[in-house]
């Protein structure tokens with residue numbers, strides 16, 4: 627796990643007072659969040675807490691109703707998907723958005739294919755660079771000319787990550803990267819995500835799997851009912867405590883503890 631500390635570092639992205647409603651449903655209710663380079667930040671919360679809405683705002687898919695985003699010191703009211711990519715933000719969505727019938731290399735270069743003689747796609751270069759990148763990321767795939775429809779869930783996730791890395795971004799966001807994956811494949815993807823943080827990317831990962839979250843994150847941010855209610859350094863908390871904040875039972879317990887303490891004090895005083 628990264629030894630780096632956020633003290634004294636500037637966040638890559640800073641969100642302030644982000645609000646978003648869908649009709650009468652308040653999905654985000656004034657969220658503040660900082661994501662730092664060289665760190666893996668986990669965003670956790672129950673179903674409907676607002677996690678996906680938040681990353682859609684960061685990646686420019688949705689506009690916030692209120693609030694602002696700052697990136698590398700510049701402030702934006704909202705982003706568009708292409709602006710977010712230009713600014714170095716890439717998102718690996720749960721459905722991965724791969725083109726199944728096209729091969730691995732074509733998916734890694736999708737929309738940014740290198741040309742030769744100005745008009746022709748340089749397939750050889752795409753294959754060579756894809757092989758190099760996948761080797762570097764330790765993603766094992768039968769061949770870069772295999773259509774992605776024949777790959778396993780973990781291999782597909784690896785291709786989606788390689789595509790994000792190829793965009794030469796600064797921040798990579800993952801929405802449930804290990805959902806529906808076996809133990810071995812999950813482990814590989816988690817190691818890959820951790821290595822992206824160690825390489826200096828600002829990584830934001832949404833996961834319901836706290837074991838995974840604790841194994842790779844530097845920070846854990848808890849969203850509950852559209853509010854970011856807790857921002858822990860991973861080493862300073864425990865799965866039980868995080869579950870308490872996700873479900874709201876922690877605050878409930880705390881109130882009961884405080885009430886009991888007050889009662890005990892009163893008893894002692896009388």
Ligand SMILES: Nc1ncnc2c1ncn2[C@@H]1O[C@H](COP(=O)(O)OP(=O)(O)OP(=O)(O)O)[C@@H](O)[C@H]1O
Pocket residue numbers: 648651652653671672673674675676677678679680
């Ligand atoms: N396009 C939409 N139209 C209407 N309501 C929406 C829309 N997108 C999200 N919501 C609502 O906003 C709230 C937050 O949804 P969001 O998808 O962000 O939650 P989540 O934390 O990602 O949940 P999950 O863990 O189930 O993926 C939910 O109540 C959801 O029903």
Ligand SMILES: [Mg+2]
Pocket residue numbers: 677678679
């Ligand atoms: Mg979601």
